[in-house]
């Protein structure tokens with residue numbers, strides 16, 4: 289029997305990392321030591337008090353049954369309290385304006401199912417987290433890319449969006465601190481997004497998965513801090529990067545009641561919520577001392593100094609991140625992103641072409657800070673020896 293894939297899967301863009309993955313496997317088979325700065329997955333463990341909360345919760349039979357799709361009351365209350373404490377976003381209703389997610393990716397993927405009809409336009413940043421565009425297409429929507437250019441602080445130029453596009457657009461994705469550029473949003477930008485979305489009746493979906501990974505200046509803001517944001521938007525938050533919990537699959541969405549409720553309708557018909565013991569651990573994470581987050585930031589900051597300092601000393605142009613654990617390196621003259629990634633791999637360092645996040649990523653490769661300081665030093669040394 290031959291089974292044919294659905295068109296939506298066949299039409300997925302080619303997997304850009306396939307070649308790199310193949311080469312990685314080959315090099316490892318040859319016994320080559322690779323420093324993997326390709327994947328945005330914290331190498332640091334989940335803080336012990338969160339693990340302990342999970343261990344205790346896992347032993348409780350009351351948590352072993354089907355969870356509710358919207359999340360435990362205690363989790364939603366902890367999430368809205370954390371929003372008030374961290375961002376000053378007060379008055380979110382834990383019952384109507386908050387929904388637990390099985391990792392923020394789950395919510396980001398399901399959100400368009402609730403709001404995007406075939407033929408609707410969705411405004412998607414380029415470069416950007418691929419799930420925004422993929423699920424737009426899965427539900428029959430059309431992607432209109434918003435280029436993120438260095439000259440504009442990697443913020444989309446809303447004035448460049450043609451009127452007829454704005455008229456047809458149903459939804460806009462924004463993501464700050466940004467993957468892969470590490471850019472931060474200004475308050476003024478968020479205000480202009482609210483104004484634009486209100487004028488054109490567009491839903492704003494803000495992805496703040498990296499809001500707690502920052503190194504200097506003011507902590508990154510939430511989109512919901514801006515007046516009028518809750519009238520137009522929803523925000524996707526994750527515990528993955530904040531507490532080194534990528535494997536646990538827990539996040540939440542907060543914001544406009546209708547938008548949260550629409551997402552909830554998809555979830556009731558899809559999944560049965562996050563394991564309640566994980567939610568109990570998440571309550572411990574959000575509700576206890578945030579000293580572990582401060583420690584995590586200090587570790588990434590030190591690594592950033594070692595990696596960026598080493599690369600700059602070697603003559604590379606590096607976009608030193610103020611937030612996120614991603615470092616963009618400008619490709620040397622004459623190299624595409626894919627070619628430069630190949631060069632780095634030959635030197636024993638795994639990186640990601642920024643073109644994996646969209647065509648506007650051309651000219652950059654992305655390195656992560658997800659390996660210890662000695663590996664950062666070694667990575668910079670190896671890259672320094674690359675013959676350009």
Ligand SMILES: Cc1ncc(COP(=O)(O)O)c(C=O)c1O
Nearest residue numbers: 391392393417467497526528539
């Ligand atoms: C920009 C962005 N948003 C969302 C996610 C999803 O994170 P999670 O599903 O672990 O919450 C990621 C993961 O890498 C990401 O880079």
